[in-house]
Amino acid sequence: MKFTVDKKERYCTFKLDEEKLNSLIAPYVKSELVILNQEGYRNIIFDMSLVTFVDSSGLSALLVGHRISQEAKGTFVLAGCNDAVIKLIKISQLDSLLNVVPTESEATDYILMEEVQREIEGE
Template identity: 50%
Template sequence: MKYTIDKKEQYVVFTPMEEKLDSLLAPVLKSELLTIHAEGFGNVVLDLSQVKYVDSSGLSALLVGDREFGRNGGIFVISGIQEHVMKLLKISMLDKKLNLVNTLEEAGEAIFMHEIDGGEDEEED
């Protein structure tokens, strides 16, 4: 998988440089997200601006990212979502579960607001 990583002060931007996030690439994404988490980064933006297709394996990778970074009070934000990918997220109702924004700027703002709120999720069980 080709990708870029941009380490900011409060978060990391991970950008897959692939058109598909499928069963071949999803395990790599999961592994990279877990590595970023293990390196001590609590907040991640996954920039999907280059990704035009996601299958169920790709959705699973998104859920792993959300779970891992949310577990310790961090946040996992997905930005740059293409139309086809957004349709799949809506059909699977993951648009209600995941932190989705349109731009990297909005992702940075979401992380900033999350940090101000002390890392608490909006939803309480």
């Protein structure tokens, strides 16, 4: 599995450098997301700009990312999803659960706004 991780102070970006997020890759993605969380990253941007196909195992990996970020009082954001992936997320009724934005820049803004909100609320 090919991927890159860009670690910042308040968040990290996990970019999957593969076209498919399927049952062959999903277990490795889950492991990497758990490792990032264990390293202290509660806010994760998952850059899917190169991904053209996601199956149920791939959706499961995304839900793991969402869950571990949420448990750490953080935010998990999907960025750069193509139309087919967005359609699958909507068909699976996960669009109300997962945070999906068009670009990595918007994902960064989303996370930083969430961080400000948490600071205001004292979390």
